[in-house]
Amino acid sequence: MSSRGFTILEIILVLFLLVGLLGIVLPRISLEENLASVGRRMVGTVRSLQGMAMLTQKTVRLYVDTDRGVYWPMILDGNEEKVPTDATWATPLNLPESVRFSDILVGQGEKKSGRVVLFFYPTGRIDPATIHLVDASNNILAIAIEPVTGAIRMSDERIEPPKPLTIPDRVRPLLETAVAVR
Numbered sequence: 001m002s003s004r005g006f007t008i009l010e011i012i013l014v015l016f017l018l019v020g021l022l023g024i025v026l027p028r029i030s031l032e033e034n035l036a037s038v039g040r041r042m043v044g045t046v047r048s049l050q051g052m053a054m055l056t057q058k059t060v061r062l063y064v065d066t067d068r069g070v071y072w073p074m075i076l077d078g079n080e081e082k083v084p085t086d087a088t089w090a091t092p093l094n095l096p097e098s099v100r101f102s103d104i105l106v107g108q109g110e111k112k113s114g115r116v117v118l119f120f121y122p123t124g125r126i127d128p129a130t131i132h133l134v135d136a137s138n139n140i141l142a143i144a145i146e147p148v149t150g151a152i153r154m155s156d157e158r159i160e161p162p163k164p165l166t167i168p169d170r171v172r173p174l175l176e177t178a179v180a181v182r
Contacts, residue, residue: 061075105161130145
């Protein structure tokens with residue numbers, strides 16, 4: 001008997017292991033963008049535009065067309081808007097077919113359709129906003145931008161704007177007398 005080559009049992013065992021590994025790996029490979037990757041790209045866009053505003057010392061506007069699923073930046077130079085010189089921003093960016101903007105909360109208003117504008121200031125400050133993205137399976141991804149710190153939170157649940165602070169009834173008379181004394 002020659003020891004040159006593999007037995008049929010060894011070949012079957014190796015094929016069995018390869019099929020098992022492919023069964024685990026292939027379902028995880030996806031060629032289309034999912035909600036999380038679109039969210040990460042949107043967060044990257046916000047960070048890049050914040051950096052661009054601080055670097056150029058000019059206000060940057062991010063236009064978001066919620067109906068068409070398109071967004072693009074413009075640099076505010078005096079009274080006119082200019083397209084950023086970076087080739088990345090030369091053309092508007094599109095959301096994939098499977099993802100859409102559900103709504104965008106800016107300031108106190110909620111926009112479900114139309115165009116929304118977010119401002120990025122040279123100081124690093126960003127307009128407060130909450131962007132809700134939805135995929136074909138109605139999964140939600142919320143991206144909340146904190147105005148002062150520029151911190152960005154992502155959540156797989158809706159993020160509602162904070163309720164305005166109310167003055168407790170026991171404090172209200174004290175404030176009224178302080179105003180009357182002046």
